[in-house]
Structure formats: structure tokens, C-alpha cells
Amino acid sequence: EVLVQAKRPQEALAEAAAVRAADAANRFALDLEGRALRDLRRFDEAEAVAGQLVAADPKDVTAAYLQVTIAEARRDFTKAAALLEEILSRPPAADEEGEGNRRVFLVHLGFAYQQLERYPEAAAAFARALQDGPPPDANLLSFHAEALYLGKQKDEALAAVRKARERFPDDVDLTGLEATLLREKGDTPAATALVEAMRVKAPADAKVLGRVADFYRRARNFPEAEKALRQALQADPKSLASLFQLGAVLERQKRHDEAEAVFREALAVEPDSAPVLNYLGYMNADRNVRVDEALALVQKAVELDPQAAAYQDSLGWALYRLNRLEAAEQAVCRALEKDGENAVILDHLGDIVARRGR
Secondary structure (H helix, E strand, O other): OOOHHOOOOHHHHHHHHHHHHHHHHHHHHHHHHHHHHHHHOOHHHHHHHHHHHHOOOOOOHHHHHHHHHHHHHHHOOOHHHHHHHHHOOOOOOOOHHHHHHHHHHHHHHHHHHOOOOOOOHHHHHHHHHHHHHOOOOHHHHHHHHHHHOOOOHHHHHHHHHHHHHHHHHHHHHHHHHHHHHHHHHHHHHHHHHHHHOOOHHOOOHHHHHHHHHHHHOOOOHHHHHHHHHHHHHHHHHOHHHHHHHHHHHHHHHHHHHHHHHHHHHHHHHOOOOHHHHHHHHHHHHHHOOOOHHHHHHHHHHHHHHOOOOHHHHHHHHHHOHHHHHHHHHHHHHHHHHHHOOOOHHHHHHHHHHHHHOO
């Protein structure tokens, strides 16, 4: 258990195997084996272990939860949501741990629906989580308000975030979301005052500065976003989130060489960051610069997260730049299977089939 929590899955797998050598049916060791295999991205083997646990005891919530986390790691959020709905359809446990479990499952369900862009269902799941168990923390209140915002229920989101801030007035995420909602409703001075007050209170807090940057990025005030992110990186030079945001902000300002340098710095921090691999690969493929390397970058992103439509689209666009048109069309069509109304992906497919003479 300690090794799994410490993100040392290979060692955890060896320890679980040693326990199972003495007791092949040990459920705790099987669960640890499944979690270690999941973390090693050996998903088929992890699913086989989870299936073995469920078959032996279909009512075991821990085994069902393992199946959920494997689906999430695969980014198969449709399957994750279906598994969670099935778990939540079971009669609730009367004990305190059961209540806590239901809240955890509802939060996971909310995130699954959010990833699927089914925002009303995400908001409903978070709302159910708010009703279960002890008083919710600021994070859960923020998840609920954010889902309302993403679902374009902006009045409801503002009401929810203001009510939450009565209990948690200094929470960074709640404050940042209220500022964004105020700006989108036209009250830019009040919105700016909120985020700048956050910055004054915590001028060297990377999380606060990241939220300030996010506010300015959404407002398309890229110079202010850049300023906040550079302050954040002074506080935490290896923050992957700050590096990624800064690279994106620089790219939006057409400062591509600077953006590339920042993305490469981010990859030095986390070589297997699929979002960074994809952003850098797509940016360079779109510029028609170092396209062979760009293709390798997006191929790695796709390998890490084959379910992401954006990564399949990036793969198709890099292949298009290399004039590998049949493979490009196949990749972009895979992207459209996952996100069929995305204008950028449709535009790419138009370019590809036009070049193919159709």
C-alpha cells in the first residue's frame, strides 16, 4: 500500500506478487496488484485482475472502484460513468464509511461527465455529492460551481459560488471563478479587483498566481497572464502547470520560439506529459517547422492518451504536413468519432480531403 501511494508501482507489483505466492486468493494483494498494473499503464492486465475480484465477490465496492479508476486511467470516461452509475444504484450503506464512499463515487461521476462535456449531468452529480455526508469542503463546492459555469448556467454558477464564498471567502478557486463570472457579465472592474486582491494577499503563491493568470488568459489579456505566470515560476520554477500555461500564453501572442523553449522546459520536468507533448507537436506541425519531430511528439501523446480527440487531430495534422494523406485522414476521422462537432477538426478534414482531390 505504501509503495502504491508513493507512486512506486513496479516495487508494489513485486510485493503483491510475493503475497499472492503464499496466498493466491488474497484480495488485498490482488487489489494492490491491479492498482500497480494500472499505474504502470498495463491496462489489460489490470482489468483482468479487477474482473477476478468482481467475479469472486460482485458486491465488493473496492473491486468495482478499481474498475472505475482503470477506466479513468484509460480516459474511457463513458465506461467510468457507466460503472459509477451502477455502483451508485446499489442500496446505500448505512455506515459512515458507506456515506463517504458515495460522496467519492459521486465526485468521480461528476468528473467523468465533465470530461464527456455533459455538464448538466456533471453539475447534478456534484450537487448529489453536496447532499451526502458531512458539510462539503471548498473543493467540492468549487467543482459544482465550475460545472454549472461550463454548462452555461452562469446565473446559477454565480449564486453557487457566492454562497460558497460565505463559508470560504479566501478560497482561490472559488474567488477566481467568481471573478470570471463577473467579467463575463460585464463587471470587469469588480472582477479585476477580486483577482488583484488575491495577488496582494499571496504574491509568492504559485497556485494563486496561476489562478490570476487563468483569469487574464480567459479575458485574452495575455501580457497580464504572462506576468502572473512568470511570478508563479519564480515561486516554483518546476511547476508543470505554470510552464504549460506560460507556453500557451506565449503561443497565443505568436511568440512561437519562446513558447517552444518553455514547452521543452516543461518536458524536462515531466517527459510523459501528454498535454505538453501534444501542444508542442501541434504548434510546430501547424507552423510546418521540424515536422518529423512534431509527429513523434504527438504520436507519444496519442500513445499516452488514445481517447483524446485533440491528440488524434494533432496526429492527423502532422501527417498532413508530411503529405501522408491517407494516414492523416484516418487519424482525423478517429478524432471526429470522439468530437464530431469540433470546427477545427472538421476544417482539418476539409483540407486533407481537398488535397486528396475530393
